[in-house]
Amino acid sequence: MSDNDSLTEWQPKLVKIASAALQGDGAHDINHLHRVWASAQALMAKEAGADPLVVLAACYLHDLVNLPKNHPERSTASTQSAKAARTTLAALDFPPQKLDAVAHAIEAHSFSAAIAPRSLEARIVQDADRLDALGAVGLARLFYIAGQMGSALADGADPLATNRPLDDRAFALDHIVAKLSKLPAMMQTPAGRHLADQRLSRLTTFRTDFAHEWTGLAL
């Protein structure tokens, strides 16, 4: 069976497994998983040598256990996802020699788990997932999650945090500088870093426009 055949065979099965675990969260729905896989394919086209079936499985199953940002066990979610993915894939006769690689790519994708990716597949999945936090889609997800969590859009008196510490739990806009602006330097592949730089620049422009409107300077 060729690589393409096995991808075509496994994608619908993986969508089915992932869909059953989704919790109706628009920032982490099946479209997030489709986008991560689309980005991973784009990265594989530039970074030769990854096993596409391992990347496919890790992309669709990386959020199998997804805990909210403010959950105390948030940092263990990726390890729990890796374990659940391994069990489910083994039961479906996924190639057993690839299970370790899938599990590692899943456990290493997470920001909060702080597990260094040791394989090209893990580096690609981590980059693809982080790309979805940037750009126009990342912007939409940022404020969507803020609405779910009930934080403020920005600090009323000092939206750009000129004279206070950043606090992205309290102020959604702070998340762009507190976390998203650091992603390009943390990307694991050159192609991922290039895309991350492009998408971060959209967020930086947005932040400036937002502060001008917020403070009445854009009037």
Add this chain to the structure above:
Amino acid sequence: MSDNDSLTEWQPKLVKIASAALQGDGAHDINHLHRVWASAQALMAKEAGADPLVVLAACYLHDLVNLPKNHPERSTASTQSAKAARTTLAALDFPPQKLDAVAHAIEAHSFSAAIAPRSLEARIVQDADRLDALGAVGLARLFYIAGQMGSALADGADPLATNRPLDDRAFALDHIVAKLSKLPAMMQTPAGRHLADQRLSRLTTFRTDFAHEWTGLAL
């Protein structure tokens, strides 16, 4: 007492009344009210003849009764706000000859109430409130509210609604075309329309970028 004196006297009182009615919603918090008042001042600088105290009071009290977008009595919220504002202002010895004008500007601000604004003050308050739905701040509020309501960011297969009817209850991105793109033509003052055009163009650019990322075209 000059106009400026009465504005300085009333603004903190109005902030206090409005703050007591806020429900911890980041898209309709005190910063929304400050921004609406900032926009209204910018519009008054271009459209001479409005009574600034009437505009000030209507800006801060326009959301005194705020019902969620999916509430069955949503269309009566602005009339309820006008009534509550009149009662509260009368008790605080607000100039009685201005109460009708404040109440009208509040009841006429709302999209869903469909009450035509009959005064310059009402036109300015309506425009100022609608400007806050556009631009970078409007974008943040759009996805924030989607997160609160639990709708999807966009339609997975057809984010731009090329081959389906728009549905902005189901898909946040649809709101840009379904409602926000119509605001510039509905603005009540030339200055409001100019600002609305500028801010809508940011949303249109965002929508194109979003769809490119969503479908993998931006990779």
